[in-house]
Amino acid sequence: MTEQTSTLSSNTLYAKLLGETAPISWQELQPFFARGALLWVAAELDLVAVAQAVAENDKDRVAAWLAQGLLSQVDDGRAEDLLARDPRLWAVVVAPWVLVQERRGAAVVH
Numbered sequence: 078m079t080e081q082t083s084t085l086s087s088n089t090l091y092a093k094l095l096g097e098t099a100p101i102s103w104q105e106l107q108p109f110f111a112r113g114a115l116l117w118v119a120a121e122l123d124l125v126a127v128a129q130a131v132a133e134n135d136k137d138r139v140a141a142w143l144a145q146g147l148l149s150q151v152d153d154g155r156a157e158d159l160l161a162r163d164p165r166l167w168a169v170v171v172a173p174w175v176l177v178q179e180r181r182g183a184a185v186v187h
Contacts, residue, residue: 089162094128098169103159109175110151117155118178131171171178
């Protein structure tokens with residue numbers, strides 16, 4: 078695959094994931110949390126770019142985010158916080174994961 082074809086394919090995947098990203102409530106995410114399939118994406122990262130890296134199995138980028146604490150599985154403490162606050166969340170599925178991020182400018186989902 079040429080670099081141009083690779084870039085086009087990468088842009089297509091980004092656009093596809095962007096189109097699949099949606100607001101969601103913590104209540105709707107709880108079953109994914111219970112299965113251990115929920116990944117938290119830090120607010121300073123682009124949710125869709127992280128989803129793309131996961132989908133493309135970009136081990137170096139994903140490992141760096143994990144090491145920096147910018148990407149992590151949702152733990153019990155964060156789950157309790159999300160339940161108590163019911164913040165605005167956005168999510169995208171990259172099977173078997175659901176990537177979620179708190180978005181301060183998003184509309185409240187109920």
